[in-house]
Amino acid sequence: MKTISLSGLLILFILIGCEDMVEVDRQSYVIAVGIDVTDQDGIYAFTYQIANPEAGSTLAGIGAEQTPDETITVVGTDIMTATNTANSFVTKQIILDQTRVLIVSEALARSDQFLRVMQSAARTTEIRRSIQIIVSKEDASDFINNNLPVLEQRPHKYYQYMLSRAKETGIIPDADLHRFFQITEGDADLFLGxxxxxxxxPKELDGSEDEFIAGQVPKEGGNATQFMGSAVFKEGIMIDRLTGEETRICNILDKTMNINELLANYPDPLAPEYQVATDVFLTDNPKVNLSYDSETNHATIDVTVPFEVKVLAIPSLIHYSQNENFKRTLRDAIEQYITDATDELIKKSQEAYRSDPFYWSIYIRRHFKDIPAYEEGDWHKNIYPNADITVNYQLKRLHFGKMLDDTKLDEVRD
Amino acid sequence: MLKKKTQTKESLNTKLLINLDILKERFSFGLNNDFSIRLITAKFNKHELCLAYYASLVNSDKIEQTIIQPLLEQGGDSLFDVVTAESITKIKELEELDDHINNGKVVLIIDGESFGHSIDVAQFQHRDISQSENESVVRGPKESFTESLHVNISLIRKQIRNRELITEVQKVGKRSKQDVQLMYLNSIVNDQLLDEIRSKLTQLDVDNVQNIELLEQFIEERPYSIFPTILYTERPDNAATYIDKGHVVLLMDSSAACLILPITFWAFIHNAEDRYARFLYGNFTRLIRFIALFFTSMISALYVALSNFHSEMIPPDLLFAVTAARERVPFPLIIEVLIMEIAFELIREAGIRIPNPLGPTIGIVGALILGQAAVEANIISPIIVIVSALSGLTSFAISDPSFNFTVRITRFIFIISAGFFGMFSLMIAFTLWFMYGASLKSFGVPYFAPLSPTYKSNSDTYFRKAIKKEKWRPGYLLPKDLQSSRTFERGKTK
Known part of the structure; x- marks a missing residue:
């Protein structure tokens, strides 16, 4: 009896064993997925950028010349079936669980088809929820094919470094898939891709570095690809795009964004032809004070943003650090500049978008008894567009770096 | 049955000639070369007497100086006035006679007396005390046990100068009777525990138990278990520490080690040096050792599980490195891992068995063939070499030889179970392994005590406390005196 049950157990193990096992070398790892519209409704072009693991490997026996990736485009109805179609000419099983970015062409993003394609991405376990959504001005397949980084040739490294660095400077938002569904299904606020x-x-130079969107940054050399600004999605459809500076303001005002340090330029108040380069860091999350009157369905939003500024460069060589009056002027100028830019963005969002890109609806939810009541209040249509909003920037401290004094121009050139 | 009993209780005769015949028959005199009988006439009472002994077990100088010479030359009232040897015991029964002669004593039988005298002149040959080789320490006593009971007991007694330190003898074996010495502190050790050990020893129904290594297998509760439940150590200081806590130490002749029981899981991970090194240093070593324990048992299995089932959990850089390395390798990944793990075990076994002069060959052959050549020939991928080298190397941090086997066998169990369903089956295997460990008992003491179940103790489990804070003997041993340090109490009364 004992032998029978033991051998039964053993057979069981052998029969069910290794069920999900896949060898790592029998998988193709897709780093970027691009989605484009085709002439037909409901049929999309999917572009896969597949990493070549042997590229850059120092192992013996691997040739020096290995292309870092292979890009293929297939047509299908959704991501998963297109993956199967692609296997008709890709030798290994295509795996999406290492995918870093999802690139969507602006044409698709602006159509009502976008949400339909994205649904399948949410359903499968294979696609990570942390995958970043990128909206490309041109077709996604062109974007992937034209993106030829020289230094970080391995695609996963390129996207990792590119996105993390751009996010640190605040010029692009954090736009993962999870956030997209969270905001879209929440039916309030705007999602920034x-x-x-x-x-x-290129756009004409007019002073500030950040009033660009991608493609407009004047440059020479380097990769053709530019990451700058954000695509504004309302209810799953792209409605507009924000410049780098506007995106930065959104990042500051949104406490769910983990961006607390960014580099920015402000016009020099005493010598307007120059700029003051600064490193802005938020010492604390912005304090959003929202009071809601349920009778009139009207909200008043007071936002206080405490921040510190580290002055990196004063090309005008004015002695802001030594003169208290100058210092006060600089303080006021920086505060005023940010406040103006913010007010302008808020005005645009209230009037043009009729919703907010700051994820502020989370502050009003507590004023409602239940979800139906909240839905009836309607943040999108009623509350936000009519809300009274004041944003108050508080510059807590001004650092001048290691060297307090700049070069005395008149002494150098005497 | 009854007849047999009376036969074994046979005793000596008053006539020396009859006694001599008995002796010659029992010890196959003439055939048995080293059994000697010496006949002399004692000067003090003019009686004939005989000395019987194994020439190989006794110190012949001592016989000559303390027995033969005084008997021939000295006069006196009784034997005790004449013989100068330090211990004389009276023996009557033949079975006793066997015992004493086998233990290297001289039996002296005088004509006209129906009993003999046993005089201790034993000199068993043994190795000198040498350095501990398997449990070496940087800081701490270096001496280790040797294959002599007397020397071993003295090494322990040297460290516990206490009249309550008992060395109790128990005989084991039906044909060859060997002494097993139980050492314990009478005022601390739990009596029930002692009775259990005694009854285990007396119940042994075997002809001969040569040494402590075999005795361990005779008295342990679960001979098929993957976990050891008795600690085997060659360090006298280790033994003394455990005796102080209330454990019992078993010693035998011809074993350069002792057994300590009962024991818990933690004793196999700990090392004597953990206590000799200062608080921070000792605990740092402990941390390293627990990391080593995790690596040696888990890393190969984790590698199999992650790369075969959960490639999404590996960071892309590492994943691509693994993939690139595997592109030209013919075997499935789990076979690759098993090949390298078995190869490592082979080198290890060969390294132990190889004669000393050939030792360096193993290193060269092992490192060159298995490491370099196999990778260059694309038989295994270089990542596997790193993984198995790491798991093999870290296994040496587990110094206890028994537990080392536990860990190495466990590693193979884990690798194979990781091959079924990845992390899922690996965790099932680990849980079962852990549950089995938790169900074990060593002479009534739960295996993971005092962590679970909790007892009053110094909670010397993962990390140890500062020496001054160690106030308790382990509560799971139920010692007669739980408190080992009274500094705290004294401070209070002051």
Missing amino acids: IYATTTYD
């Missing part, structure tokens, strides 16, 4: 392009369309 990362805006990028490989087409070059």
Whole structure:
């Protein structure tokens, strides 16, 4: 009896064993997925950028010349079936669980088809919820094909470094898939996707560095790809795009964004032809004080943003650090500049978008008894567009770095 | 049955000639070369007497100086006035006679007396005390047990100068009777525990138990268990520490080690040096050792589980490195891991068995063939070499030889179970392994005590306390005196 039951157990193990096992070398790892519209409704073009693991490997026996990736485009109805179609000419099983970015063409993002394609991405366990959504100005397949980084040739490294660095400077939002569904299904607020392009369309220089969207940053050399600004999604459809500076303001005002340090330039108050380069860091999350009157369905929002500024460069060589009056002027100028830019963005969001990109609906939810009541209040249509909003920036401290005094121009050139 | 009993209780005769015949028959005199009988006439009472002994077990100088010479030359009232040897005991029964002669004593039988005298002149040959090789320490006593009971007992007694330190003898074996010495502190050890050990020893129904290594297997509760439940150590200081806590130590002749029981899981992970090194240093070593324990048992299995079932959990850089390395390798990943693990075990076994002069060959062959050549020939991938080298190397941090086997066998169990369903089956295997460990008892003491179940103790489990804070003997031993340090109490009364 004992032998029978033991051998039964053993057979059981052998029969069910290794069920899900896949060898790592029998998988193709997709780093970026691009989605484009086709002429037909409901049919999309999917572009996969597949990493070549042997590229950059120092193992013996591997040739020096290995292309870092392979890009393929197939047509299908959703991501998963397109993956199967792609296997008709890709040798290994295509795996999406290492995918870092999802690139959507602006044409698709602006159509009502976008949410339909994204649904399948939410359903499968294979796609990570932390995957970043990038909206490309041109077709996603063109974006992937034209994106030829020289230094970080391995695609996963490129996206990792590119996105993390751009996020540190605050010029692009944090736009993962999870956040997209959270905001879209929450039916309030605006989702910001990362805006990028490989087409070059330089804008005239007019002072500030950040009033660009992707493609407009004047440059020479380097990769054609630019990440700058964000694509504004309302109810799952792209409605507009924000410049780098506007995106930065959104990042500051949104406490769910983990961006607390960013570099920015402000016009020099005493010598307007120059700029003051600064490192802005938030010492604390912005305090959003929202009072709601249920009778009139009207909200008043008071936002206080405490921040510190580290002055990195004063090209005008004015002695802001030594003169208290100058210092006060600089303080007021910086505060005023940010406040103006913010007020303008808020005005635009209230009037044009009729919703907010700051995820502020989380502050009003507590004023409602239940979800139906909240839905009836309607943040999108009623509350936000009519709300009274004041944003108050508080510059807590001004640092001048290691060297307090700048070069005395008149002494140098005497 | 009854007849047999009376036969064994046979005793000596008053006539020396009859006694001599008995002796010659029992010890196959003539055939048995080293059994000697010496006949002399004692000067003090003019009686004939005989000395019987194994020439190989006794110190012949001592016989000559303390027995033969005084008997021939000295006069006196009784034997005790004449013989100068330090211990003389009276023996009557033949079975006793066997015992004493086998233990290296001289039996002296005088004509006209129906009993003999046993005089201790034993000199068993043994190795000198040498350095502890398997449990070496940087800081701490270096001497280790040797294959002599007397020397071993003295090494322990040297460290516990206490009249309550008992060395109790128990005989084991039906044909060859060996002494097993129980050492314990009478005022501390739990009596029930002692009775259990005694009854285990007396119940042994075997002809001969040569040494402590075999005795361990005779008295342990679960011979098929993957976990050891008796601690085997060659360090006298280790033994003394455990005796102080209320454990019992078993010693035998011809074993350069002792058994300590009962024991818990923690004793196999701990090392004597953990206590000799200062608080911070000792605990740092403990931390390293627990990391080593995790690596040696888990890392190969985790590698199999992650790369075969959960490649999404591996960071892309590492994943691509693994993938690139595996592109040209013919075997499935789990076979690759098993090949390297078995190869490592082979080198290890060969390294132990190889004659000393050939030792370095193993290193060269092992490192060159298995490491370099196998990778260059694309038989295994370089990542596997790193993984198995790590798991093999870390296994040496587990110094207890028994527990070392536990860990190494466990590693293979884990690797194979990781091959079924990845992390899922690996965790099932680990849980079962852990549950089995938790169900074990060593002479009534739960295996993971005092962590679970909790007892009053110094909670010397993962990390130890500062020496001054160690106030308790382990509560799971139910010692007669739980408190080992009274500094705290004194401070209070002051």
